[in-house]
Amino acid sequence: QKEVEQNSGPLSVPEGAIASLNCTYSDRGSQSFFWYRQYSGKSPELIMFIYSNGDKEDGRFTAQLNKASQYVSLLIRDSQPSDSATYLCAVSRDSSYKLIFGSGTRLLVRP
Amino acid sequence: DVKVTQSSRYLVKRTGEKVFLECVQDMDHENMFWYRQDPGLGLRLIYFSYDVKMKEKGDIPEGYSVSREKKERFSLILESASTNQTSMYLCASSFTTYGYTFGSGTRLTVV
Numbered sequence: 774q775k776e777v778e779q780n781s782g783p784l785s786v787p788e789g790a791i792a793s794l795n796c797t798y799s800d801r802g803s804q805s806f807f808w809y810r811q812y813s814g815k816s817p818e819l820i821m822f823i824y825s826n827g828d829k830e831d832g833r834f835t836a837q838l839n840k841a842s843q844y845v846s847l848l849i850r851d852s853q854p855s856d857s858a859t860y861l862c863a864v865s866r867d868s869s870y871k872l873i874f875g876s877g878t879r880l881l882v883r884p
Numbered sequence: 885d886v887k888v889t890q891s892s893r894y895l896v897k898r899t900g901e902k903v904f905l906e907c908v909q910d911m912d913h914e915n916m917f918w919y920r921q922d923p924g925l926g927l928r929l930i931y932f933s934y935d936v937k938m939k940e941k942g943d944i945p946e947g948y949s950v951s952r953e954k955k956e957r958f959s960l961i962l963e964s965a966s967t968n969q970t971s972m973y974l975c976a977s978s979f980t981t982y983g984y985t986f987g988s989g990t991r992l993t994v995v
Binding site: 777781807809815816817818819822861863870871872873874875876877 | 915917919924925926927928929932934942974978980983984985986987988989
């Protein structure tokens with residue numbers, strides 16, 4: 774079992790729809806959770822981080838964390854073609870600063 | 885904004901060569917990391933450093949070494965390059981647990 778698992782996709786949604794990206798992790802001691810966006814040929818860029826159970830909103834993005842079920846999700850409202858990218862989930866499993874990454878979900882937003 | 889600069893965008897090296905990948909950050913971050921990214925495998929941690937002259941192995945350190953003589957610079961060394969080290973190499977730095985800033989990456993091809 775991978776430490777951080779994501780469906781590779783592609784997840785295809787129409788423009789304007791809500792895209793829902795999911796991630797599960799295996800280490801119950803994980804404390805910090807991150808979502809990165811990576812465009813083809815580019816390096817990852819941080820979108821959001823979340824530490825506490827519940828929802829965290831930032832513009833069109835909402836991160837959701839459920840530690841009991843060991844999953845974290847990212848919702849993108851009003852999806853735009855420019856949101857088409859690979860989304861990486863990352864988890865910090867202790868107080869160190871190491872991140873463990875999932876292999877990413879490719880999102881395609883159809884105009 | 886934090887800038888993380890990787891010295892080369894593309895490199896082609898021969899099998900058996902010693903290869904140096906350089907990474908410099910300009911925001912006085914203590915923590916620096918080297919990952920490699922391969923299709924289907926995601927980002928895998930090679931080495932990381934929490935301070936000058938300190939280094940710790942990540943998940944896949946075999947065939948690699950690192951050097952951190954100055955706080956702003958973290959070098960990855962491939963002692964004797966092999967074709968299975970063909971990959972995208974990403975350097976990152978961080979100050980706290982608020983996620984990484986990545987460099988633009990070095991695509992290394994070993995022939």
